[in-house]
Amino acid sequence: MPLSTLCLHCGMCCDGTLFTQVPLQPHESGALGQRGLPLTTREDGAVVLPQPCAALNGRCCTAYTDRPEACRRYRCQLLNALAEGEVSxxxxxxxxxxxxxxxxxxxxxxxxxxxxxxxxxxxxxxxxxxxxxxxxxxxxxxxxxxxxxxxxxxxxxxxxxx
Ligand code: SF4
Ligand code: SF4
Structure with missing residues (x-):
């Protein structure tokens, strides 16, 4: 299923079109910080990766191996529809x-x-x-x-x- 083909055509869940930030788990900020990615601490104390994501180059994630769990798990409705064969x-x-x-x-x-x-x-x-x-x-x-x-x-x- 060409899911990554669609995402490389899109990038909207990383470039700030859809979201303003990516929530991070406590252990995730170290590797992202070492990559030089700017992180933000919200008023509630949570550390987040702000969007547009600094790891995004064009429509490619340059932090792919260290990308947060929220990025790994996220699928928009359209990507789900493609994965389920509801759209080509x-x-x-x-x-x-x-x-x-x-x-x-x-x-x-x-x-x-x-x-x-x-x-x-x-x-x-x-x-x-x-x-x-x-x-x-x-x-x-x-x-x-x-x-x-x-x-x-x-x-x-x-x-x-x-
Ligand atoms: S998950 Fe959805 S919004 Fe994000 S890049 Fe892929 S198609 Fe676009
Ligand atoms: S870390 Fe990668 S997958 Fe996550 S928002 Fe940034 S560019 Fe997108």
């Missing part, structure tokens, strides 16, 4: 393409970043969430459409906020 690889890649297009639509709907330096669509998506209250109607609609698509095809009941 081509169909699943089409869903990923449609998700990327919605995230890019959000990025296009925002004013350019200060300095005019282009930012990755996932980064613009996070900016849209952070500035949701001040978005133009067009940007708000694009964000609503993108979040609904991501919920429906990827996050499902595991929706994260913020």
């Amino acid at each position: 690889l081509d169909e699943a890649k089409g869903v990923v393409d449609a998700a990327h297009a919605r995230v890019e639509a959000v990025a296009r709907s925002l004013p350019p970043p200060e300095g005019g330096v282009a930012a990755a669509p996932a980064s613009m998506m996070r900016r849209a969430r952070a500035e949701a209250a001040a978005l133009s109607p067009e940007a708000r609609e694009a964000l609503t459409q993108a979040e609904a698509f991501l919920d429906r095809h990827f996050r499902g009941r595991f929706r994260h906020s913020g």
Whole structure:
């Protein structure tokens, strides 16, 4: 089953499009810290790997052998559907393409970043969430459409906020 093929086409559970952080078990921070990955301590004391993940290079995990248990176990709804044979690889890649297009639509709907330096669509998506209250109607609609698509095809009941 070409599951990794789909993930290498996607990367959205690592680049900050779907989530803001990866929870770590206490023994996992050492190896990740030795790799130079920045870790964050939340207000509740939990150490997490913030997203976009610094281990992500393009759509590849460069910390694959040391990746946290949460990363090893995680499968989005679409990947589960592919694993169960409910969708073909081509169909699943089409869903990923449609998700990327919605995230890019959000990025296009925002004013350019200060300095005019282009930012990755996932980064613009996070900016849209952070500035949701001040978005133009067009940007708000694009964000609503993108979040609904991501919920429906990827996050499902595991929706994260913020
Ligand atoms: S969001 Fe799903 S398809 Fe995309 S990289 Fe993560 S597990 Fe793979
Ligand atoms: S450690 Fe690897 S699998 Fe986990 S979020 Fe980072 S890039 Fe993704």
